Amino acid sequence: MALNLARxxxxxxxxxxxxxxxxxxxxxxxxGDPATTLLGTQATPAAVHQLRHQLGTDRPLTSQYGSWIxxxxxxxLGTSYVTxxxxxxxxxxxxxxxxxxxxxxxxxxxxxxxxxxxFAAVRHRQVSGVVVSGLSQIGLALPAFWxxxxxxxxxxxxxxxxxxxxxxxxxxxxxxxxxxxVLPGISLALVQGAVLxxxxxxxxxxxxxxxxxxxxxxxxxxxxxxxxRHGLRNAAIPxxxxxxxxxATLLIGAIVIESVFTMPGLGLMLLQAVGNRDLVLVExxxxxxxxxxxVLNFLVDLLYLLIDPRLRSSR
Amino acid sequence: MNRRLVAAxxxxxxxxxxxxxxxxDNPATTLLVGATAEPPTLDPxxxxxxxxxxVLLYNVYQGLVKLNGAGxxxxxxxxxxxxxxxxxxxxxxxHSGVTxxxxxxxxxxxxxxxxxxxxxxxxxxxFKAQMAPVRTVTAAGPDTVVIRxxxxxxxxLFSLTGTVGMIFDRKAIGSIATKPVGSGPFVFQKWVRxxxxxxxxxxxxxxxxAKLGKVVFRYFTDPNAMNNYMLTxxxxxxxxxxxxxTLPEFRDKSKFVIADGSTxxxxxxxxxxxxxxxxxxxxxxxxxxxxxRKGLVKTVWAGYGQLIGSMVPPTDPWYQxxxxxxxxxxxxxxxxxxxxxxxxxxxxxxxxxxxxxxxxAGQVVASDLKQVGINAHIxxxxxxxxxLDVVFTKGDYDMSIVAHVEPRDIVQYGNPAYYWHYKNPxxxxxxxxxxxxxxxxxxxxxRKVARQISDDAASDWLFLLPNLMVRKKDVTGIPVNAVxxxxxxxxxxxxxxGS
Numbered sequence: 001m002a003l004n005l006a007r008x009x010x011x012x013x014x015x016x017x018x019x020x021x022x023x024x025x026x027x028x029x030x031x032g033d034p035a036t037t038l039l040g041t042q043a044t045p046a047a048v049h050q051l052r053h054q055l056g057t058d059r060p061l062t063s064q065y066g067s068w069i070x071x072x073x074x075x076x077l078g079t080s081y082v083t084x085x086x087x088x089x090x091x092x093x094x095x096x097x098x099x100x101x102x103x104x105x106x107x108x109x110x111x112x113x114x115x116x117x118x119f120a121a122v123r124h125r126q127v128s129g130v131v132v133s134g135l136s137q138i139g140l141a142l143p144a145f146w147x148x149x150x151x152x153x154x155x156x157x158x159x160x161x162x163x164x165x166x167x168x169x170x171x172x173x174x175x176x177x178x179x180x181x182v183l184p185g186i187s188l189a190l191v192q193g194a195v196l197x198x199x200x201x202x203x204x205x206x207x208x209x210x211x212x213x214x215x216x217x218x219x220x221x222x223x224x225x226x227x228x229r230h231g232l233r234n235a236a237i238p239x240x241x242x243x244x245x246x247x248a249t250l251l252i253g254a255i256v257i258e259s260v261f262t263m264p265g266l267g268l269m270l271l272q273a274v275g276n277r278d279l280v281l282v283e284x285x286x287x288x289x290x291x292x293x294x295v296l297n298f299l300v301d302l303l304y305l306l307i308d309p310r311l312r313s314s315r
Numbered sequence: 316m317n318r319r320l321v322a323a324x325x326x327x328x329x330x331x332x333x334x335x336x337x338x339x340d341n342p343a344t345t346l347l348v349g350a351t352a353e354p355p356t357l358d359p360x361x362x363x364x365x366x367x368x369x370v371l372l373y374n375v376y377q378g379l380v381k382l383n384g385a386g387x388x389x390x391x392x393x394x395x396x397x398x399x400x401x402x403x404x405x406x407x408x409x410h411s412g413v414t415x416x417x418x419x420x421x422x423x424x425x426x427x428x429x430x431x432x433x434x435x436x437x438x439x440x441x442f443k444a445q446m447a448p449v450r451t452v453t454a455a456g457p458d459t460v461v462i463r464x465x466x467x468x469x470x471x472l473f474s475l476t477g478t479v480g481m482i483f484d485r486k487a488i489g490s491i492a493t494k495p496v497g498s499g500p501f502v503f504q505k506w507v508r509x510x511x512x513x514x515x516x517x518x519x520x521x522x523x524x525a526k527l528g529k530v531v532f533r534y535f536t537d538p539n540a541m542n543n544y545m546l547t548x549x550x551x552x553x554x555x556x557x558x559x560x561t562l563p564e565f566r567d568k569s570k571f572v573i574a575d576g577s578t579x580x581x582x583x584x585x586x587x588x589x590x591x592x593x594x595x596x597x598x599x600x601x602x603x604x605x606x607x608r609k610g611l612v613k614t615v616w617a618g619y620g621q622l623i624g625s626m627v628p629p630t631d632p633w634y635q636x637x638x639x640x641x642x643x644x645x646x647x648x649x650x651x652x653x654x655x656x657x658x659x660x661x662x663x664x665x666x667x668x669x670x671x672x673x674x675x676a677g678q679v680v681a682s683d684l685k686q687v688g689i690n691a692h693i694x695x696x697x698x699x700x701x702x703l704d705v706v707f708t709k710g711d712y713d714m715s716i717v718a719h720v721e722p723r724d725i726v727q728y729g730n731p732a733y734y735w736h737y738k739n740p741x742x743x744x745x746x747x748x749x750x751x752x753x754x755x756x757x758x759x760x761x762r763k764v765a766r767q768i769s770d771d772a773a774s775d776w777l778f779l780l781p782n783l784m785v786r787k788k789d790v791t792g793i794p795v796n797a798v799x800x801x802x803x804x805x806x807x808x809x810x811x812x813g814s
Contacts, residue, residue: 032700036708038355039441040363040699042721051439082355082362084492094509149539157546164543166510259536262544264509268536272509276355277700 005302012298019290020072024065027279033057034081034277055081068283077284082276087284090269095288097167097265101257102250104181105188106243112193113239117200122227124205133201139194144253148187148260155183165261184261188253192246199242203235210234236307244300248293343809344528346790348802349541349550351557353534357506358492359478360432363441365720365800368478369554370512370532372801375416376497378480379407379426379460380472382722382799386630388476392421392498393460402467402751407460413521415484416502423454428485430462445474467751470726476799477722500525500805510534514804526792526808545571551790551809554802556783557671559617565785572786575619576795579628580718580780582620582672584680585706587713588773589736592663597655599772602714603641605648605687606680612778615675620778625765626725628779630798632754633761640769648687660688663713666706668698673716676777680716707734718780722799725761726750728768737773 035051036043052058056067071078077087116132123129156164162183168176207213208231216226255267262268266285273281354366359376373381379393390396393407413421430452433440440446448468453461464471474480487496495503500522501514514530533550535541538558544550546564556562565571584606586593593599612620621629624637652658663684667677674695681691691714696702698717706712719727729746731738742764749760768774782797792806 030700032697032704033708035439036703037700038362039439041703041707041719042363042444042724043441044444047439047441047443050437054439084356084358084361090508152540152543157543160547164547164549165540260540262510262533262535262537262540264507268509271536272353272355275697275700278355 008298008301012294015294016291019294020069020287021065023283023286023290024068027283028061028064030274030277030279032277034279037277038082057081068280072287077287078280080273080278080281082273082278082281087281090281091266091285091288094264094266094269096169097263098251098254098258098267100167100170100177100181101184101188101254101263101265102247104178104185105192105250105253105257106247108185108189109192109196109246110243112189113196113200116193117197118204118227120197120201121204121208122223124201136194136197136201139190140198142191142194144187144191145256145260147190148184148257151183151187152261165263167263167265180261180263184257184263187257187260188250191253192250195246195249196239196242199239200235203238204231207231207235233307237304240300240303240307244297247296251289251293341528344526346527346530346552346804346807346809347550348530348532349544349553350532350534350802351536351538351541351555353509354512356492357495357503359481360440360483361492368800369802370514371495371497371503372478372481372799373499373803373805374501374514374530374801375495375499375503376481376483377499378475378477378482379409380475380480382476384794384796384798386632386796386798388473392426392482403464405462405464405472406455407462409458409460410521411458413498414519415487415496415498416517416519417484417487417496418519419484419486419496421482421484421498422457423460424457425482425485426460427452427454429481429483432483432488433479440479442474442477442479445471445477445479447471469752469754469757470723470750473723478800501530504529523805525805527804530804530807532802545785551787552793553785555797556785559619559781559783562617562783562785570788572788572790574782574784574786574793574795576782576784576797577621577628577630578720578780578782578797579630579722579724579800580720581623581626581628581724582676582716582718582777582780583626584676584775584777585715585717585735586772586774587710587734587736588738589710590713592655592657592661593713595655596771597651598657598661599775600641601648601651601655601687602684602689603772603775604644604651605689606683606775606777607643608638608777609643611676611679611683614679615672616778616781619781619783621781623776623779625769625776626719626728626774627761627765630796631723631761633758633765635762635765637765637769641772641775645683645687652687652689657688660690662690662692665691665693665714665716666702666712667693667695667715668702668706668717669695670698670717672718672780673698676716680714680777710734710736716777720780720800725764725768728764728773735774737768737771739767739771739773742767742771 034055034057035048039048039051068078079086080090116136120129120133152164155162163180167180170177212230213226216230217223254265255271258265258268270282270285350369352366355364356362357367359367359371377391379391380388381391383389392409392413394410396405396407398405409423415421432438433443433446434449448464448466448471450463450465455461484496500517500520502517504513504515506512511534512532516525516528541553542561542564545553562573565573586599608622612618622638624640627634665677665681667673677693681693684691696705706715726746727733728737729743745760745764749757752760789809791808791810794803
C-alpha cells in the first residue's frame with residue numbers, strides 16, 4: 001500500500017514537470033506578440049521594441065523558461081505582462097468562483113446522472129428506459145452556453161426569480177451564493193449529467209449480469225435490494241473514473257458558462273489573458289489548473305482504494 | 316430524501332430578495348453602466364486599450380485641455396494658454412488650488428513630469444508618436460508650463476485632449492496600474508477584476524462637482540447577459556450596444572431611451588495598396604463601386620451607422636459628405652476591373668478580425684464582390700493579437716476590415732509605413748501643411764486630403780460605428796456623440812421625476 005502510494009506520488013511529480021514544459025512551449029508557440037498587442041495600432045516600432053526589452057520577451061526561450069521554473073520553485077508564479085501584478089493574487093480571488101461553479105455543477109450532474117442512469121439500466125428493455133436513455137442523448141448534444149442563455153432568459157428576465165449573472169461569495173452570503181450558482185450550475189450539469197448517466201447506465205447494466213447479483217437474488221433478496229447492497233459499489237468504480245476525467249471538461253465548460261453569466265472566475269480570466277497575450281498569467285493559471293486536476297485525479301486514485309479493497313494490496 | 320427539506324431549500328433560493336451589496340447605496344445618485352471590454356490594466360501609459368480612457372479620461376484623469384461636446388478643444392486644467400507668433404511656443408496657465416484625489420497639489424511640476432515620461436527615450440508609451448513635435452517641457456512658476464515645439468502642430472494640441480495628455484501625480488505613479496490617482500470629478504474606488512470598476516464622486520473636486528455619487532462600470536463578454544441585466548433593472552445604461560439586432564428588446568418607451576449618436580470609429584475595408592491587383596487604383600475604385608454599403612449597414616448593424624465615404628466623422632471640423640463618391644454600381648465596377656485587365660475576375664484575401672461587425676461585414680463584402688467577379692477568400696484572425704501580428708505589423712494581407720476608433724486617425728494616410736501602405740506625396744504634403752498651418756488653413760487642407768484619399772480609393776469606408784446607447788429614462792447628461800474615447804460622466808445625473 002505504501003509503495004503503491006509512493007509510486008503514484010512520484011508519477012504525479014513527473015507529470016507536473018512534463019506539464020510545465022508543455023505549458024511553456026504552447027504559450028511560446030501561440031502566435032501574436034505581447035508587446036504589439038499591448039501597444040495597439042498607434043504605437044511606433046521603437047516603442048514596441050522598447051517594451052519587448054522591458055518585458056524580457058526578447059530573450060531566448062530557454063532563458064525565459066529557466067527563470068519561470070526558477071521562480072516557480074520559490075512559489076512565485078511571476079508578474080503579469082499586462083497588469084504588472086503578481087500572478088497568484090490575481091488567480092486567488094477567482095479560484096473560489098470557478099471552484100463553486102464546478103462543485104455545484106458536479107453535484108447537480110451526479111444528482112441527475114445516478115437516478116437517471118440506474119433507471120435507464122434497470123428498465124433497459126422497457127419503453128420508459130429507452131425514452132430516458134434517448135433523452136440523455138439529446139442532453140449530450142445540447143451546448144451548455146445555449147442552455148445557459150435559455151435559462152437566464154426564462155428564470156431571470158421573464159420570471160425574475162433568479163439573478164441573470166454575477167457572483168456572491170459563500171462567506172458573504174450563503175443564500176445569495178447558491179442563488180447565483182443555480183442557473184450556471186444547471187447549465188453545466190445538464191450536459192455533464194447526460195454524459196455521466198450514460199456511464200452509470202452502462203456500469204449498472206454490467207453489474208446486473210454479475211454472478212453475485214444472481215446469488216443475492218437466489219438468497220431471497222429483491223432485485224432492488226441486491227442492486228443497492230452489492231451492485232452500486234461495484235458500479236461506482238467506472239463512474240468515479242469518468243467523474244475524474246470529466247473534471248477537465250467541467251473546467252472548460254466553466255469558461256463558457258462564466259462568460260454567459262458574467263462570473264468573475266478563472267475561465268473568464270484565462271480567456272482575457274490569452275486575448276491580451278498576458279503569457280505569464282496564462283502559464284501561471286494553466287499550471288495551477290493542471291496541478292489541481294492532477295492532484296484531484298490522484299485523490300480519485302486513493303478513492304478507488306477505499307471503494308475497492310482488491311486494489312489495496314500492491315502488486 | 317427529506318422532501319420537506321428540499322422544498323424549504325428551494326423556497327429560500329427562489330424567494331430570497333436580491334439584496335447583495337446594493338443595500339448601502341443610494342440608487343438615486345448611483346449610475347450602473349454596462350460595458351463590453353474590461354480594461355486589461357488601469358495604466359493608460361502602458362496599454363492602448365480603449366476601455367481604459369472609457370472609464371478614466373475626464374472622469375478620473377484630466378489633461379490641460381479637453382474635447383467638449385461640440386468636438387472643440389476647451390480648457391480643462393489649463394485656464395488659458397497663449398501661442399507665440401511662430402506657433403512653436405505654448406504657455407499654459409494652470410488653475411490654482413487644484414489637487415489630486417489623494418490631496419497632493421497639482422502643479423506645473425506634475426505636468427512636466429507627465430509629459431517627460433512620454434517623450435523619454437526609454438518610454439514605451441502607446442501614443443508616444445503624438446508627442447513627437449515636442450522639444451522641451453518646462454515649468455515657469457508653479458502655475459505656468461512652457462512647451463516648445465520643433466515645428467507648429469495642430470495635431471499635437473489636439474492629442475493633448477486624449478490619453479497622451481493626462482496629468483499624473485508624481486508621488487502616486489507607483490500604483491498607476493491598480494490605483495489611479497487623478498484630479499477629475501470622480502475618484503477611483505475599486506476594481507473587481509472580471510466584474511466591475513467603481514468610481515465615487517470627488518467631494519474636493521476643484522471645479523463643478525459631479526451630480527452622481529457613484530458610478531459602477533460592469534463588464535460583460537456576452538451581449539445577451541448585458542441585455543438581461545438591463546431588462547432586470549440591474550443597469551442604468553448600456554454604454555455601447557454590440558448587437559444592434561437585439562435593440563427591439565428595449566422598445567418599451569416608458570422605460571428605455573435608445574440614443575443613436577456618432578463616434579470616431581470608421582469601419583474601414585482596408586486595402587494593402589502595395590499588393591498585386593490592389594496597386595491599381597481602378598481595382599480599388601471598382602471595389603468601392605461594387606459594395607452596397609447601405610445594404611451592408613442594414614444587414615450587419617441593423618441599419619444604425621452613417622455612411623461617410625472617407626476617414627472623417629461628422630464631428631470633425633473638416634467633415635464633408637463624401638458618401639456618394641462611389642454609388643453602388645456593379646456595372647461600373649465590372650467595367651473598371653475589365654479596364655484594369657481583370658475581365659476574367661480575380662482572387663483576393665479578406666483577413667477578418669474576430670469582431671462582431673467585421674465578421675458580419677466580411678460576409679456582405681465577399682458576396683457583393685462575387686457579383687463583379689472578385690473572389691474574396693475569407694480567413695479569420697483572433698483580435699487583437701493575431702490581427703495585429705499578421706495584418707498590422709507584417710502587412711501580410713490583401714483586404715481586411717477593422718474600426719479605427721482613435722480621433723483624427725486620418726493622419727495615418729500620410730504614413731506610407733502604416734499597414735494599408737498608401738502613398739500619395741500630395742496627401743503627405745497637405746497633411747504636413749495642415750498640421751503646421753492656421754486652423755482655417757487646416758480645415759481647407761484636411762478637406763482636400765479627405766477628398767483625395769476618397770478619389771484614390773485608398774480604402775473603402777464602409778460606415779461609421781454609431782454610438783448606440785440604451786439608457787433608463789431618468790438618466791441625464793450623457794453626451795449623445797462620443798467625440799473622444801471617454802465615457803464622459805462629468806455632467807451625468809439622474810432626474811428624480813423620471814419614472
